[in-house]
Amino acid sequence: MKNILVTGGAGFIGSEFVRYMVERYPDYHIICFDKLTYAGNLDNLLPVSDEPNYRFERGDIADREAVRQALETHNIDTIVNFAAESHVDRSILAADAFVHTDVVGVYILLDESKNHGIERFLHVSTDEVYGDIPQGFSAEGDAFAPNSPYAASKAGGELMVRAYHVTHGLNTVVTRGSNTYGPYQYPEKVLPLFITEAIDDRPLPVYGDGKQVRDWLFVHDHVTGIDTALHKGEAGEAYNIAGEDLRHNIDVTHMLLAGLGKPADLIKHVPDREGHDRRYAMQADKLRALGWQREYTFERGVALTIDWYRDNEWWWRKIKTGEYMDYYKRQYMARLAAAEGSSES
Ligand code: NAD
Ligand code: DAU
Numbered sequence: 001m002k003n004i005l006v007t008g009g010a011g012f013i014g015s016e017f018v019r020y021m022v023e024r025y026p027d028y029h030i031i032c033f034d035k036l037t038y039a040g041n042l043d044n045l046l047p048v049s050d051e052p053n054y055r056f057e058r059g060d061i062a063d064r065e066a067v068r069q070a071l072e073t074h075n076i077d078t079i080v081n082f083a084a085e086s087h088v089d090r091s092i093l094a095a096d097a098f099v100h101t102d103v104v105g106v107y108i109l110l111d112e113s114k115n116h117g118i119e120r121f122l123h124v125s126t127d128e129v130y131g132d133i134p135q136g137f138s139a140e141g142d143a144f145a146p147n148s149p150y151a152a153s154k155a156g157g158e159l160m161v162r163a164y165h166v167t168h169g170l171n172t173v174v175t176r177g178s179n180t181y182g183p184y185q186y187p188e189k190v191l192p193l194f195i196t197e198a199i200d201d202r203p204l205p206v207y208g209d210g211k212q213v214r215d216w217l218f219v220h221d222h223v224t225g226i227d228t229a230l231h232k233g234e235a236g237e238a239y240n241i242a243g244e245d246l247r248h249n250i251d252v253t254h255m256l257l258a259g260l261g262k263p264a265d266l267i268k269h270v271p272d273r274e275g276h277d278r279r280y281a282m283q284a285d286k287l288r289a290l291g292w293q294r295e296y297t298f299e300r301g302v303a304l305t306i307d308w309y310r311d312n313e314w315w316w317r318k319i320k321t322g323e324y325m326d327y328y329k330r331q332y333m334a335r336l337a338a339a340e341g342s343s344e345s
Contacts, residue, residue, distance in 0.1 A: 004079070
């Protein structure tokens with residue numbers, strides 16, 4: 001690996017990967033290719049912007065000409081694809097952009113990888129492809145049963161990755177990460193939403209009874225998992241990157257409020273997300289066998305994350321304007337009104 005195209009590298013996990021790779025592998029050239037949608041943010045890449053082994057190119061993975069040019073200009077041999085529409089609630093409001101990027105975009109990237117002789121293609125996927133897991137733990141060979149338009153589009157893209165390996169012999173690896181949190185996460189996802197809202201003493205909209213279960217993974221651990229799979233994963237294989245730390249949403253919410261020193265009456269139980277998966281759970285034995293280990297407990301990761309949002313209001317306050325507020329109103333105003341008087345102490 002010499003020249004790595006990191007698509008979606010201006011987003012939350014992608015930018016952590018870029019920052020990590022630029023420092024960890026000074027001999028690699030890291031080229032970030034990103035459309036800069038509402039979720040893409042060059043502020044996330046400020047820590048590496050002057051590094052000699054880092055470049056940024058603005059482009060859409062579904063734009064064949066833009067992809068071809070980036071591959072040729074930078075003599076790319078490796079692709080790590082983070083680019084996606086990533087928020088389940090937005091996919092319920094409108095799924096067009098999800099099909100465009102998570103399905104068509106992945107196909108274009110794969111097809112140009114085949115044409116360009118790319119030596120390694122790592123695709124970043126999600127535990128949501130397995131669907132709701134009422135009990136037990138998903139292993140890599142389990143069937144897909146995606147339930148949200150987001151999860152379905154990720155499953156579609158992933159199946160195309162499999163097809164390009166089997167049919168065209170492309171050297172692919174897939175990672176399936178669990179719920180990831182940490183610094184630089186766009187404040188639509190539950191942890192940064194609740195932390196930033198609580199800082200401002202605003203209500204925290206917990207969907208339904210809050211007894212849904214998610215498996216939490218600190219962003220640095222997700223990125224080291226991808227690094228491990230990229231360098232050591234077997235071609236054609238998929239690897240779960242699981243935090244193996246299952247929590248009920250309501251417990252996570254209380255933990256955030258305690259960490260921030262805010263009262264529990266900020267909690268509002270609002271009408272549930274449509275089609276809401278109750279539980280995700282995976283085991284990471286296959287990746288562990290390659291030498292990966294999780295470094296951060298949830299307690300440590302949450303404390304670091306709270307501190308980061310407290311110390312970096314410059315980063316999130318300017319996001320919570322304009323398009324963000326339009327989305328917030330569409331997603332939450334009616335829900336919060338329906339929850340009036342249902343606060344929890
Ligand atoms: P994010 O929404 O923060 O970032 C997505 C990035 O992709 C943004 O920079 C955006 O500008 C870019 N992008 C979107 N459409 C594009 C396009 N057509 N062409 C080029 N760039 C485009 O997402 P994230 O939370 O960092 O997730 C990154 C990847 O990891 C996604 O593929 C997601 O499905 C997967 N994943 C996320 C989690 C999680 O908990 N956040 C867990 C498992 C897997
Ligand atoms: O599991 C991996 C997935 O995790 C990734 O593939 C997705 O890209 C990522 O967004 C995340 O999906 P979730 O839907 O699990 O994350 P989110 O932060 O949106 O919600 C986490 C849980 O919190 C979920 O059960 C819904 C609940 N929730 C979320 C929001 C935004 C609330 O109760 N209230 C909220 O306002």
